[in-house]
Amino acid sequence: MIIFSSEEQAIIEQYKRLKAAAGTHSPSISSLTETVKGITVKTDACFLSNPYATDLFLEYFQRDLIINKRIRDVLEFYPTQNRGIACHLEGLLGVPANNIFIGNGAIEIIQALLHRFTKKRMLVILPTFSPYYEFARSDVEVFYHTLDKENFFILNTEKLLHDIVENKIDTLIIVNPNNPDGSYIPLATLYNVLKECGALEQVIIDESFIHFAYEEDSFAIPTCVPFCAQFSNLVVVKSMSKDFGIAGVRAGYAVMNENKVSALLQNGYLWNSNGIAEYFFKLMGRKEFLTEYEQLRCRYIKERQFFYEELSQISQILVYPTSANFFLVELLDGTKANDLALALLLRHGIYIRSAKDKKGLSGEFVRVASRRLDENKLIAHALKDSFV
């Protein structure tokens, strides 16, 4: 059990007010350190990203825009329209630009899909990224299919398909790898699910964490994008904030039927990318950038595996296997998730996510992002300390 001093209690009260305002999300580091006095964040293990990819992006940014004095061009003028930016991704994704919708972060795409193409009955797999149910229109009924922690959150497709039929679902949401548990559904399994879901209006597969998953020893990125050609109701959503560590840039895309893209662009989303996001999407078409990124992606995955082994040695917690860039951690010794998160923040400057408010999780859980090698060591050390 963690006991807080009265000084710590006072800081915690400030934090709680900020958290209440942030809803079901973590307050950002900047609002946290500006609003709550007495908090210094050394390691943000709430933030789900590959920090080595951020380094790489910033190197290119510095060279291309700052040293070459092109920053004015991207900040002053209107960015290219949605369809124009989609062209930059054609080669990388291997699909025509007409099938690509560019978003101001994946969250804008999620909002657009839920508001425009959901009919009446939506199925969300729990636990999940909360906007998938929070952004549902008020006239849509949301059904839940809850994964079992006893089964390591592995999807049972038979049960899922049963729930879809029984509840006459028109929109199915799958996040793969899933957030916050990191479980992964193999492509072959998803293909079978899609085959059974032909009657649905839309199946959204969110691959925002897919760069951290693999099915082969080569670490090649698995993806459902090629399935879009066969299943016209499939929408594959992709955030760039996680794999490239650039949440402030706001960049995401989705691959979908070209009629859906046209419907969205017919009355909206004209200039929804900013100049820096447009620069980033162009960078995605440059071979040298992708080659360098690929090395850093593989390095990050290997270090995440190492972090898993370190965390697994702590007897008071259960670390769930992950294919994402974070771990869901269950506290087994009676420690409360909120207390652990606050203790790490106040005593070690380590910001982790209590999963206490996550729908569909019963027990005491925290979510810990895998960061740089040295940060991971600090996190593991601080965690061990907390249970003494």
Add this chain to the structure above:
Amino acid sequence: MIIFSSEEQAIIEQYKRLKAAAGTHSPSISSLTETVKGITVKTDACFLSNPYATDLFLEYFQRDLIINKRIRDVLEFYPTQNRGIACHLEGLLGVPANNIFIGNGAIEIIQALLHRFTKKRMLVILPTFSPYYEFARSDVEVFYHTLDKENFFILNTEKLLHDIVENKIDTLIIVNPNNPDGSYIPLATLYNVLKECGALEQVIIDESFIHFAYEEDSFAIPTCVPFCAQFSNLVVVKSMSKDFGIAGVRAGYAVMNENKVSALLQNGYLWNSNGIAEYFFKLMGRKEFLTEYEQLRCRYIKERQFFYEELSQISQILVYPTSANFFLVELLDGTKANDLALALLLRHGIYIRSAKDKKGLSGEFVRVASRRLDENKLIAHALKDSFV
């Protein structure tokens, strides 16, 4: 009459394809110069902005983010949520944050308002910024109230109110100053219109160009924002792209009834500002920045007046008086607007906007942005040349 060489004709064909893809908007400079070979743009007089304000923003950007090495913070991490950013504008606007909705550019706000709060019948004043009718939901009927060029596009409120009643309008759109003609409606007139429109669901007043208008010799910025306290159906929309010359940053806001803000945030718009936009909104709260900006705004207005006098000396055109940062120019000698725009682009590297596709304008019109003093001289000179 302008006659193009066969070489010019070939470039024009390329341009036309690009223009067709850009719909009712000008292709961006970057897509223009990348796609159309043989075009160099020296002066972008399509782009409606105060370039001196862009200089100022870039100075602060360079100092705060590049020299002080804080660029990583704004690009790596999630920006603050919508309501958090609204707090930065409370002081400047003199309204509570609960009444402020932050947009990824004003265009996102326009889309949100039209999609969410328009009921069935919307009135748009012509000529206008085309998204106001293009973004209407398919189940909304759009009515038009056309301003007379013979009356210098000055609004006749009696006729407007008559159209509102006769067509049972629920949403009224007013852009003030108006785009593309630059006409201005005094605040006292708007107040009277608002008093008569209490039964409407929403009245949208778009003040995106208001920093270039004034009613007093001091050049103080007029605004309808204070009227929001009295008229709960009033929404004041504001782009920051024009006055601050930062279209690539994507920053806008709207002041509206707090229930409308809550309705929008209930299922969307969570992280719709990027890190650079958040930095900009914070800058708006810094006194030294606003003081320096104010000087540049007044300088720009004075130079625009001077440009008006220069342009007015050209006998083949009629320059309409403006309260915005551009001039609507009518071609009186039989020259076609599209030809003039292309000739200026190909022969002088000056990019102006043909208003040929603007609904509600009959005749040959171009729209010319006021730029820096030296650029304005080049534009005036090239225009004079074109009519020889």
